[in-house]
Amino acid sequence: MAPPSPAVAASEPVLYRLANVTKTYRMGDVDVHALRGVDLELDARELVVLLGASGSGKSTLLNILGGLDQPTTGSVQFRGEELSTLSDRRLTEFRRFHVGFIFQFYNLIPSLTAHENVELVTDIARTPMTADEALEVVGLSDRRSHFPAQLSGGEQQRVAIARAIAKRPELLLCDEPTGALDYKTGVLVLDVLETIARELGTTAIIITHNAPVAAMATRVLTLADGRLVADERNAQPVPAKELDW
Amino acid sequence: MTVLSTKERRDLIALRGRALSIIVVVAVGIASFIAMRGNWDALETARDRFYEQSRFGDVFASAQRAPRSVVKHLEAIDGVASVDARVSQGVTLPIGDGEPIAGVAIGVRGDQPGTLNVMRVVRGHAPEIGRSDQVVLLEAFAHARDIHLGDEIAVVVLGRMKRLRVVGIGVSAEYLFTMPPGEMMPDVARFAVLWLDETALSVAADMEGSVNRFSARVQPGTSAERVAKEFDRVLHDYGGLGTVTRSRQQSNFILESELVGLRNMSFAMPMIFLAVAALLLNLIMKRIVREHRGQIATLAAVGYSSSEIAWSYGRIALLVGAAGAIGGVALGWALGIGLTDIYRDFFALPGLVFKLRPGAAIGALVASCLAALIGAVGALRSILALAPAEAMRPPAPQKYGHGAFASFSLLSPMLRMTLRELARKPLRTLGTVTAVASAVALLVMARWFDDAMTLMIDTQFRSALRDDVTVNLHEAVPVNQLRMFEHLPGVIRAEGLRVAPIRIRRGNVSRDIAIFGHDADGRLRRVLGKYGDVADVPPDGVLLTSELARILNLSVGERVEVDFREGDFRTRHLTITGFVDETFGLSAHADFKTLTGWLEQEPRVSTVLLRLEERTPSPELLTRLREIPAVAGVSSGRHAVEQMEAQSGEMMVVFGVILSLFAASITVGVVYNMAKAALASRARDLASLRVLGFHRTEVAQTLGGEILAIVTMALPVGMLMGRYVMLPAMMLSADPEMYRLPIILSGRTLLFATAVTVAATVMGFLLVNRELKRLDPISALKTRE
Known part of the structure; x- marks a missing residue:
């Protein structure tokens, strides 16, 4: 099975369809039930904020949506294609061509410069923007030759965003993108994310335990103890710049 | 160049100290391969060419006295291609004031070299026909005795002293190695080979019309053994003294056993070093993969497949292997040329030139890369097995058990920390102990020859050879x-x-x-x-x-x-x-x-x-002995020992020093890597100790304790390994028919192995100690797992 191509993708309004997804994993000697039966449909171009306490299963859900992890049971369809049965190779291709990840701790490769960290993606994507373009989008053109250790937290996260969007992904998955940042930098980063999602028509899913961030979403999902406990749509999202916490 | 390869390059630069220590171990192993293999090649090539040029025989026989007509009978033997018959005579050379030296004189016919076992004149010319005062001397002997063209030498033939002028210096495939009669070790200085005009020699040896030395080449596909038996049969009536095939011809036999030894060593030595390098790479790569969990997960998240990521790390290992191979080939080349110089004195083979064959260099590269990959395979498999989402999470805390050390509650917490660290990873501990032990075993090997010779000489001259x-x-x-x-x-x-x-x-x-x-x-x-x-x-x-x-x-x-x-x-x-x-x-x-x-x-x-x-023979005694016609040669035990030490001694000293340096490189590499890994994996723990108020030296002790424990275990293991594995293996490659040196370990050797190992350990540890000094307690505590 080939990964879904963008051409086919456009005709399908539902991006994700999850049915009874569970996830159990072992950590050390402990069994962790991260997800306990999640049913969910996500549409294209939504800006989703995923709320929940620490350990509620947010990251696990995000990893499964992004093809980083497979559910223990249940079905995950991306544009009608079943992800849960894809081989490791296909999952890698899915991530490579469709998904951009942004992490709480940026996860930049310390031995590569900002520019090179973005190039890591443009090297393998199908129709990427150039690394310079991506850095331009996040306003870091002048920091292109700096190593992560020479960048502030906000700058590092913006490099991570540039790296995520450089492949022109259909899906941006952000795990606590502002978790390690101060308020001002956090808002700046969210603004960049919002702008990119709007301008590139990308679906974005943002995990946060910071409830006020939910105001910028078109849809807010809340997880508790591995279950989806709330699913609200927001007709009037607030621009990121106006968020306050 | 892709960004991934940029990352590899920078990762490698960040690892430079540890990478370099492994590169050195690989390089040393490859150098030993290139040097020994190249010399083996050079010796074989020179031997084959020389044997062919001088038409070295397949069968060698001697008899007391046979008429020339016997050649016809020998030629008639089925399968014989050609027969060469000559006159030879045992002679004595009363050189200077020293002891008379035994030798053999062989008849040659001017420039007509004879059909087989052709003596090649390298300087000067062959004895002129009819000239009874001219002689060609074997090059190795002339060199050892400092005899030159134009010199006059005295030779006693059948009790009659003759004065001969050295008109030529020659080499012969029959006398690449010479052994004095009644002795068991080659000694070029104490056996003379002379070529004289055949007629003159026949007269002097009272052998006119007769021959006593035979050689034959057999036709392709013919068994030399069978021809040798026929020779024995034909020569029996003429006082046949036995026929041997080429494989038992004395000089060739010694040469062959040296070559076999060299070939075996050229494989065994690199194997040890490559195995240690693989082990070190195993430790390092596992460490890196653990440290890079987050990076690996990120790469997976942005769309790199696990095999691409694994291959990227595999290339780091390959680069280390390849760098070691390249360094090793260069070092081996230099060492090889040096070794050839030593061999040139030892093997009297003309045209002995060290050559680096592309095949050997490529083989070295392939072997190094293979060893690197074998070393890295565990780490690479863990990358392949690492689920990307799992890699995002910090690794579960490492498991420690009370294990066997629970009962050691009397031990200090520091010591318990050390012992638990060793017990937690028994395979790693075993591997490191084995690596250091193999270095100890190499040191034992480096010293053994000296031990064996000392013991042998000691017992031989004290109990067996009691004559002066x-x-x-x-x-x-x-x-x-x-x-x-x-x-x-x-x-x-x-x-x-x-x-x-x-x-x-x-x-x-x-x-x-x-x-x-x-x-x-x-x-x-x-x-x-x-x-x-x-x-x-x-x-x-x-x-x-x-x-x-x-x-x-x-x-x-x-x-x-x-x-x-x-x-x-x-x-x-x-x-x-x-x-x-x-x-x-x-x-x-x-x-x-x-x-x-x-x-x-x-x-x-x-x-x-x-x-x-x-105990020492007086000049007067030697003079009298030189005058006795029946005396072929005189040797004194002391002289024999001096000769033996002068001859093998230099080679064994060089061999021993090089081997010791090689062994030390293993220990330095292992200790440095072990300390470095311990420092990296336990930076937090060590920093915590500093925060808790331990002094820097006390913290260093926990690292040092681990190393000390490893080395303490490795020393006896290595000595046993040397005694029961390496030395017997080395003896296997020596021809047991030639010599069987006792496999022994002297106290001196144990002391030597311990001293070198401890010195190398201290060196390896000092390299890391600098970094330990820089350990900043606060920053170490801040680092994220």
């Missing part, structure tokens, strides 16, 4: 002539020894050896076992070297067939009464009177053993 001067005679003389030797100046005792050539055989297996007849009252020569125990020579029957018994599959009480090559040339069946573990060669021992009986002769002696007032 050994006089070899051209021919056995009646036993009453001993009295003449007794009256020589400074002599307090003279004893005779009867030595006769025999062929001993059982079924199809046979060996040409010497049988020694020992006087029952003799005190100057005794038969010794390997460890110096004196064996009694039985009044009846023979004692055999146990190696000979093994070859012929004989046991005590059995009878063995013996062809005597002297006296009445009869074949007898002798009873074996016992075995002795002699160090060198193969021989048989019997009672003097019994042997005389078997030879059906009046009592004669062929070697005279002298005990002197002063």
